[in-house]
Amino acid sequence: MYRIKIDRDRCIGCLTCVTACMVSHESLDARNRVTIDSEIKAAPIFCRHCDLPECTFTCMTGAMKKDDKTGFVTYDKKQCASCYMCIMACPYGVLKSDTLHHKEIMKCNMCAHRNDENKPDPMCVAKCPMQAITLEEV
Structure with missing residues (x-):
């Protein structure tokens, strides 16, 4: 299983990861974001x-299901009732409604649509110029 790891000390808040997510999903909005914490430091937020x-x-x-094999939380828009309970329940505030298709949830899928192997290749990891976002096996 793989997880995205964030090294906040390396993050410069350039938003390349946010742009990469938008490009990867051909979307007007990203599934991740970068905020500023109370110490005025960049704080990337991911699922x-x-x-x-x-x-x-x-x-x-x-x-919304947890895939036992990959460890990823997956989203099937065909099954979604657009009740937004998942958005309200996320303790990290990561999930949000799609700005174009308000009946869909925007959620990181580890760029599963980009790879053919078992190892994910998230675009945010591949494009981070500071290597602040890495993929680690757990």
Whole structure:
């Protein structure tokens, strides 16, 4: 299983990861973001694909699921009832409504659409100029 790891000391807040996400998903909005913390330091925020994901527990239709093989939390827009319980349940505030298709949830899928192997190749990891965002096997 793989996870995105963020080294906040290396992040310069350039937003390349946000732009890479938008390009990868051909979207007007990103599935990640960079905020500024109380110490005026860049703080990248990504889906953590939690071990015990609140978004899956509150999803009444099963659109949000934890994949036991990959460890990723997946989203099936065909099953989604657009109740937004997953958005409200996420303790990290990562999930959001798609700005174009308000009936869909924007959620990191580790750029699964970009790879053919078991190892993900998220665009945010590949494009980070400071290597502040890396992929680690857990």
